[in-house]
Amino acid sequence: MSDFKTLKSGRKQRSFVPQTAQTVSADSPTVADAIMEAPTEPQRTEDTAASQAKTLETVSYEGLFSVIPQSLEIKESTETGRSLYSTTIFKPGDILFSVKPHVAALSISHLDRYCSSCFGEGDSSSLKRCTGCKTVMYCSPVSPAFIGYYHDHRFEIAGPLFGVFSEHVYQFSERTDPGQGDSLNLWSKPNLLWSMIECQQRDWSLHKNECTALQQWFKAASAERSDGQEVRPPSDAIRCLGRILWKRQKLGASHTWSKEFDNMQSHRSSLSKDAGSFNSEVHTHLAHGVVGYLGLTSPEQLEPYGIHSAADLVDLVSRFTTNTFTVTTPTLSPLGACVAPSVALINHSCDPNAVIVFPRAESKDVEPLLQVIALKHIQPGEEILTSYIDTTLPRELRQQSLKETYHFTCRCPVCAPVPGAPVDMREAMWCPKKCGGLCVLPTEQDSFTRCAKCGAVVKDTDAVLDALRIGQEALEKAERVQDSDPKKALQLTENLGQILISAGLVPGAHPLLALTRLQTSLLISKLSSAADPDVDMEVEEVFSPQVQQDVGAGQTPASVAAEAQKEKQNALDDAIRAATRAKTGLSQVLVYGHPVRGVAAAELGKLLAVDEPAPPQPNLDVNDNLNAPMPPPNSPAYPPRGPKRLKLALEVLVEAWKELVVGDAIVGVEKELGVWREG
């Protein structure tokens, strides 16, 4: 029914990791000094305006942001700057608007598996590497001899074409009638042929400069490097910035495209105040990086790109960091970075009413496609709010992240709850008397806590604080080593998860939920990894001469095979248990319909639908089992086996399908559901 490969999702990785160009030293004073000395500008949205009444003014940007539909309007407030407001009623799942980003770049780890133009996934047979920079890949272009299409009684050579099978660049633009004897069936699928070449062709206007820059980058970096280590391309952030500058240079500062970019918010003045902080280091690295990437030796040489001063350079980088989105797969794994000024007008809330997704589109023309989708009912006049950060984090970490990157203090209902508001599940533990009520998690500053329902006081708060501290440390360590030492990471998530559950944390509380989500992803990777001898020994392999030799005393090849199947079954059951806890936790902290919730439910449904490696004996009474109550997730009978498990799989997949009202993520679930529909 389902296989593990389809479940394996890329683990989270940070985009925008600054990577300094090799040609410009990070210690060089020019760029860093320029940033710190850049004259400041009056700030539009400082968070000092909390006490001021929120005044809203509708703003018109003649000719700009034309992709924003009439159902939305731009308004400006003294407190939070500009944002988008609804002029109509939206219901959950409605598409507010869709845009193709101004620029986008894949992160380094995805350059070999995704098309750099449409961001579609491929493999070595469907993607072809650019022969110039040997870095980016495109949806398979056809051989130049095959490129063309038959249209309106004419054979058209699609052009300009860029040879992929040779070092030469082909540029054709002529039209030719098909000659006698031409094999027209070659062109029987003209659109397909066209779409096969269009990705590389469409990207060429920007990749032309990028290609040269990447070649120079590798040359300079290899010359500097004596350790023989592989030189990596610049980060997605630096490649994105490069693309912005080349496009600005091409279109000019007065073009709508450039004006929309320049219209995005910059936090230049806050940056110079932050001198020496991590944030200002990131900006310095990015500025250094882009200058070096463009093959320049000083910021002054940025003049042809419309960057006339150090202040302009700081604005460029600040606009980028404040307004960039992480492009994701339809199932929400990060792929790279993009800039879309119209969507960047939307303000943040930790309790958002809309979400940004990147579904696969009908046409590659518009990909990667960014869509803003309503998560809640939205009334006319209501502000559209998305979330900039991971809202499963507790308040302190959310505030820290928003302050560092976006320079504001969030005052949304989750960050500043009204008195008497329910306990936030991100920071909650069960009542010590088990009345079903919740207590706010103790903190170092305020360790006294009691059940909001029955008033029972949590006695051993020191033990809870210790568990929270080591849980957070373990999470950070597990995230660090997840790629280099997945076994260690898994062990940390399992052990500390248990400790936090014993301390009384609810599934949605931090860091328990983060550990559970990482544990689920590691267990799924373990299941799908063919190289894992613990779980992937097939029955045939068990009978191999080598394994037979290794069979210990008292064992037979058949008992070894049965043991291997049991191990596989246990690994699958472990993954199902972790995925169930992750789904429960996410449902506690994210609004219904949030794609992260839907994807977690789909992941669980798919795990439950996987053929069991060691299925139960066939003498099970199917009806009895189906009618018996479902075992609760924390009981030893969970997950159920056989038909009961399939029944649960169906229920969870239907639930996921209902929640995944947006994007292509639905397709994966529909495939699974089809198995049941077909009987």
Ligand SMILES: C[S@@+](CC[C@H](N)C(=O)[O-])C[C@H]1O[C@@H](n2cnc3c(N)ncnc32)[C@H](O)[C@@H]1O
């Ligand atoms: C992506 S921009 C959003 C549009 C922005 N308000 C503007 O005028 O261009 C992000 C910036 O908007 C401001 N912002 C967004 N959400 C906010 C909020 N909830 N409270 C205060 N400021 C906010 C912050 O200055 C933040 O760095």
